[in-house]
Amino acid sequence: MADTRDYMVRAMAAGRELxxxxxxxxxxxxxxxxxxGTTPVVTAALGRxxxxxxxxxxxxxxxxxxIxxxxxxxxxxxGITATADAHGNVKGYPVQPLVALPSRPDxxxxxxxxxxxxxxTVIRDIDRDHTYNGQIAIHSGEIADDLTYYFAESEQIPSSVGLGVKVEKDCTVGAAGGFIIQLMPQASEETIARLEDxxxxxxxxxxxxxxxxTPEELLQEVLKGFSLEITETLPxxxxxSCSRDRVARALKLIGRKELQELIDEKKPQELRCHFCGKRYTFSTAELEDLRDELDAERKAREEGAKAADAREAGSPAGPAGEEVPSK
Ligand SMILES: [Zn+2]
Incomplete structure (x- = not known):
């Protein structure tokens, strides 16, 4: 993968008031x-x-x-979905990438x-066992605005979110990024007034x-007149994280009948990852292998359940692991 110039910073400002x-x-x-393959308006919405x-x-x-x-x-x-982890990786997709709308009067x-x-909706997987969901009505659909409302309504953190994507005439992305400023509970009236200004x-x-x-310079401009301390920088x-294995697992989850229908079409099947658009092709023989694995797994499960039933019923199933021979 080519080197990227993208990075994000985290900072405290006005002492620790912001x-x-x-x-x-x-x-x-x-x-x-x-x-x-998004059109400009979708590129902007997804990028924000x-x-x-x-x-x-x-x-x-x-x-x-x-998140x-x-x-x-x-x-x-x-619809648009974006998922980011704590290490600076993000992925996302629009439901419909090909939308053309006239520009606004400005x-x-x-x-x-x-x-x-x-x-x-914002879903936070806080750790392996806990998720936190917050949901609000979309206010303007301009994304930054909506996230500002989300922080206020769902998390009670007064915030200001600014996001932007510049799409060039040739439809490529010229610039993208943004900021989030949040008021800490100890923020003074003076700080709040100056920030609003x-x-x-x-x-x-x-x-x-x-x-x-740079992101640092963006913050310097938005937080003009405040002391600014960058505390973290992350590429x-x-x-x-999709892979052939994961797609194969997903294929096994669509159901035995649906899998058989794909096999019966007797042609390679192409699956596309929603998040990154990567395509994975499975030949009929590979699909048959998946079906056979599915059948073997089901059989093993059924026999396991039978053996457990037999043990519960107190029948002489022999030492653990030694199964009654099947027919
Ligand atoms: Zn993917």
């Missing part, structure tokens, strides 16, 4: 665009969601944690209309990043 996150994500949004999910992942405390941000709206995109891509009204007069994220600014990338 915490801040910023990311530059041009390369990973371009990777996502190529993986899904990927960038937001990444910054939210750096709020995870557990190294095994995951999923999911928009389900009635707009033509149909010439910005009409992400809000493409997403539509519906729900925003900064946010009102701040330029668009896309314009700042398009000048080649980020678009990465999907």
């Amino acid at each position: 915490r801040a996150f910023a990311v530059t994500s041009r390369d990973l949004v371009e990777t996502a665009r190529q993986a899904h 969601t990927l960038s937001g999910a990444l910054m939210m992942s750096s709020m995870l405390k557990d190294p095994d944690g995951l 999923t941000v999911q928009f389900k709206g009635d707009g033509p995109i149909g 010439h910005h891509l009409d992400v809000g209309r493409a997403v539509g009204k519906g729900t925003l 900064n946010l009102r007069t701040c330029r668009y994220v896309t314009d700042i990043l398009d000048e080649g600014r 980020v990338r678009f990465h999907c």
